[in-house]
Amino acid sequence: MGYKRHPKKRDVDPSSRQMIYSKGRETILKKAVELSTFDDTEVGVLMFSPTGELTTYASKGRIEDMFLRYIKERRDDPDGPLENEEFLCQCLKRLKFEAEMMDKMDRCDALQRQLNELKWLDNKAEEKLRAYKPDVSKIHSAAEADYHQEVITKALRKVENVKAKLLEEETSTSNRTSDGASTSGRCGSS
Secondary structure, three states, X not given: OOOOOOOOOOOOOHHHHHHHHHHHHHHXXXXXXXXXXXXXXXXXXXXXXXXXXXXXXXXXXXXXXXXXXXXXXXXXXXXXXXXXXXXXXXXXXXXXXXXXXXXXXHHHHHHHHHHHHHHHHHHHHHHHHHHHOOOHHHOOOXXXXXXXXXXXXXXXXXXXXXXXXXXXXXXXXXXXXXXXXXXXXXXXXX
16 A cells, blocks of 8 residues: 555646646756755756746756757767767857857846936936025026025025034033043042
């Protein structure tokens, strides 16, 4: 009475097959990472989903490098090299080059997005600075003048609040210091 395997039926529903594939893919990739990490094994995985989506994993380098290594190893195989080996090698090298170029383009796009965001933040900061130091010759309405006056007034209130806190801290610190000095002076005179 041992464990009996039940044959799995092929699920006809495409969404169910995709869901089952997604769960299985994660499990396989997790096992591949474990195998490469714990056993110091070079692992490569190549999978196609039911919808044709390609998933690859290579523990060292790119999957194309692993295929090229396999072809090189096959040259010494007693069964002989693979058919169309040179063509296959050229295709793999081209794919690797294209994948590396795509990675570089993705990095460039990410950097461009970051640069655009920083430019936007810089423009916003410059706008704020212009509100604090407006070009008076460019104020053409009373509403604009009111806006600039309000911004500067708010900024002055913030500065006044910070100044009041700093003065309060300074006076409390100087009071503690003078209290400590007068106490220690009394102790010395006894």
